[in-house]
Amino acid sequence: MLAAFERMFDPARLLRSTQYKSSTDLPTASETVGRLARVAWPSILESFLVSLVSMADTVMVGTLGHEAIASVGLVNQPRLIVLALFMSLNVGVTAVVSRRRGEGDREGANHTLRQVLLIAAVMSIVLSSLAVVFAEPILVFAGAQPDTLADAVTYMRIVIGGIFFNVITLTINAAQKGCGNTRMSMYTNVTANIVNIIFNYLLINGNFGFPKLGVMGAAIATVLGYVVASLMALISVRRSEGFLYLSFKESFLPDRKNFSSVINVGSSAAVEQVFMRIGFFIFAKIVASLGTMNFSTHQICSNILMLSFAFGDGLAVAASSLLGQSLGQKRPDIAIVYGKTAQRFGLMIGALLCLGFILLRRVIILPFSSEPEIIALGSQIMYIIAVMCPAQISQVIFSNCLRVAGDTRYVAIVSLVGIGLGRTVVAYFFTFTLGLGLIGAWISFLVDQGCRLILCGLRFSKGRWTTIKL
Template sequence: MSQQDRAKQKTRRNLISSDLPLNKVVFMLAAPVMAQMLLQTLAQIVDMSMVGKLGSEAIAGIGLSFRPLFVAMSIFLGLGAATTALVARSIGANKEDEARDSATQSIITGTMISFVLAIFTFFAAKQIILFMGAEDGVINNGILYLKGYSPGMFFAFIGLLVTASLRGAGDTKTPFIAGFVENFVNVIGNYILIFGKFGFPAFGVLGAAIATSIARLVSLSIMMYILVKGKAGLHIKLKDFFIIKTSVIKRLFKIGIPAAFERLTQSVALMFTTKIVASLGTTAVAITTLSGNIEQLSFMPAIGFSVAAGTLVGQNLGAKHPANAEKSGWTAVKMAMLLMGIMGALFILIPEVFIRIYTNEADVVAGGKLVLRILGLAQVPQAVAFAVSGGLRGAGDTKAVLYISSFGNFVIRLGLTWLFINVFHWSLWSVYFVMVFDWFVRGALLALRFRQGSWKNIRV
């Protein structure tokens, strides 16, 4: 290990020392993630406001396109959870070589899987959109977006694994820097390619997809450069990518498969929920798409503190400090509840301010206001669920998260949504009341699992 690597390793190890107040350590890890999410959300708001000028059919086309992509993404989020857990354990135990092996084998595996999925998405775009139940005016927009974004999907999925590797090592700043550049490129590219500026033709929805694909490539290139150069505490050599270590891949799959299925249940439930919502018409799909984008503002602290909890729980367990691991998890939960509670209050008090950023269509604004107010009620239990899940994943307890999430996604969310829309024929608001109920139940069950403490004895 080089002197530079040792210095970076020491910095990562200092994150779990008792020299710094725990809430400061948690915030140090969470803040770059939240900042990255903020930039990404703001960029998406700008993007969707541009797409919104093409009409609600364009918005709905992109919205329906992303739901199936979330299903594919579940594979990489699961593999990423395993990567973070293994890298964090190795860093905490001061085993940098094992951390490097986990990161490298994860990226190799992800590259092969993402290539196959990108090719499939490009050639099956029409079938995917038709399966989602799109109306006639939405179908072509959805097909164009899926075909244009398939290369970006390849870059984005690999980027998820690189990000997971860095975060496991305690580096949340590098993904933030890459995300900042990515969002800048994406916004500028959208403006040029959607509306046809600076001599380029106006591609509309296809332009948004192409711009996003280019931005994903730029982000991945930045993170890979920093990773290979060893500038972020985790140093991977190029030759490592030509060596396959099946023993490491098996460990990744042991943790990653339950995590992937957890994400898959969420994505499948969300996809079928969207399909049910699509039966209510294009306006309902547009409201769902816009409210989902707006709710990402509250996801910032949720994901940020989830990452912090996972990293600190994993590193503390690797360093044989289980009590500190538990304390780190609960600290992340409390901080997430505070910030998400504030966001929930804003959704309840001033929902129209958020909706009108995207559109002024009267039906969408009216429906969106009600939906955001309902979503405001879910923010605190959602904070608990996200942060605790992060801690459990960091410990490698991905099966517990899978079982609880599956119950919430299929029994509560999908089951009740189908009942309320198809049997009782209630309107869109019922979908979101089900969502609130789901988060309350899920947050309580996950918190009980974390308090039980059996995750402290899991071997990864």
């Protein structure tokens, strides 16, 4: 067993097909796996717990009926479109901070954090204000039905109205991840979700004397979680002894070196995020047109798929942090080793999830709904999710490594082809032309993940991203 482990994760073997196959002074398999595991486990645990809490959130909202699940689900894509710009900036933050960490440039990392925080704060206020004002027409365009529109508008105005706090947390956590401090992100997100669940219980159905607010209560609970997380994140960068330190006495104005690096990475990531979110939006609109019951089933299955994404995201965060630091230390060979090691780990986890989702498909669906139609349709989709797991985890790891290395333009093009065009066109064809309904939409999801895995995997293997300067 130990010999098989050494062969699978041996750095020299992982570099055999690259331009660094003659590299020396490499860490052992145990050292690379050990370091990756130390950085990865908080991110994996964070993503996994957040996914579980999101599932619990859906179960609690589901007590109000499948219309309530659909109302909340309709808001997800508009909310993520608003967040797309900040997610793009944060790709740049993680990339630049990880490089500065590898170079030992503490002030460069801190100035990067300060300037992006200022820009993100101002832009979040502007974008959330627009989303709140135009909530109803946005949701009508998203496919809201008469039985879901009122609740969806209420939920959107409250959640996006409080997104400022979420943006602050995301930006600080992106910088922390660049330093390899994945625990802080875990603490803030897990705490926020615990707060969310507690107030969901109190406000959705009016327990312990609290008012029964239904979907509005779920929205308020979400924003309260945002507020708590932002306070924790700010406190984490106010300790002067840490590598990251947010000083309000220092300049928040952009400097050419660090800000241009963030923009160079973030601009391509922004294009990617826009294409992704528009693609997701159109995909959700296609599914919403199938009716409330189908959309509720889709929302439930999307929550389950997040468990797979949790493992991929956690490993991707760890791999990209160590990859960026290795590039900053002028060790592109070790950067490749971390990326490939994470992908192999992810493939093993994906295979286990595939087996579990097939064997327990009905058991997993049951807590979300007792409606026979949803259980039957959801159980069929679970087969697709099971097959998708290994591909999705590997794709997420390769894509994130390329982004943090600065190869964001290529990833943006792949996202445009895979999500912006491929998934939506294929979804329409399978859903309506072939008449497969929701099953057809999910088949397009599988096709998209497979194509992006192949394209990003080939790009990573060629290794050109190791020469990009930030």
